[in-house]
Amino acid sequence: MTTPPPALDATDRRLIKATQEGLPLTRRPYHTVGAAIGLAGEEVMARFCQMLETGVIRRIGVVANHYRLGYVANGMSVWDIADDAVASAGTEVGALDFVSHCYQRPRHLPLWPYNLFAMVHGRSRDEVGLKVAEIARQLGPRVCQYDVLYSSRILKKTGLRLVDQGAP
């Protein structure tokens, strides 16, 4: 299903640690990062290029605070799809431009019958609801049942610390 994680050496991990909070805003950011950890700028770029190819880095760019862009409503839409149809359904739902994350996850019967999760963002709950209805239309009879869970409160939100997480 998934390929094993690529081998990362100590230098890669040092580089990840140095950039997990972001890139410096200098004209030559890769050289600035390199200078801080004793690598040539070219080596920083080469290692990042490799990490993009192996999926260690998803992308390089800006990450917007979607609340500040007006996307204040988010609904976790959850779908009960027959197991043999979930792969095709997931691929279709994941391709919709208003879905930011789409995963197959385990059911916990009888409390939780849903096996496909699609996070839908919108400027209002009504907008999210319309988008969820669009997913339901597209999936048609493959959907046994579905629900949307709206977030009522953020209890905690921290950036994912990716390396040295447990270190004091």
Place this chain on the structure above:
Amino acid sequence: MDAIDRHIINHLQGGFALTEFPFAAAAEALGLSEAMLIERIDRLLKDGVLTRFGPMFNADRLGGATALAAMAVPVADFERVAAIVNGFAEVAHNYAREHALNMWFVIATETPVRITEVINAIETETGLKVYSMPKIEEFFVEARFVA
């Protein structure tokens, strides 16, 4: 936030170049000067419109693990349980949601085995069951937004 800010946000959510002067390359594509682009990104970060700028790492590909988990927390006990759950450094995000399963959080750890340890510890400390929902298959993860 003005039209230039929106232009930057909409066109720089990926594809930042791996070249010596990547801001210059991006600025040219956006029709801006290099200095202006750097200054705008700096301001958007300081204002909180951007949460970060740089490489977006995939935790799973770093050998770490992430899992979504949910709990059905009695309303009267909600704040006590939230404090316990949030007290774990491995809990990255935690949301109250409107459902019988009313608390949803993401656990991110350096090793897969640690996920189980954290879940067990939360169950012990709260006395409540944690429903673990690790991903089985990922179809899409690309949180891009139009400004």
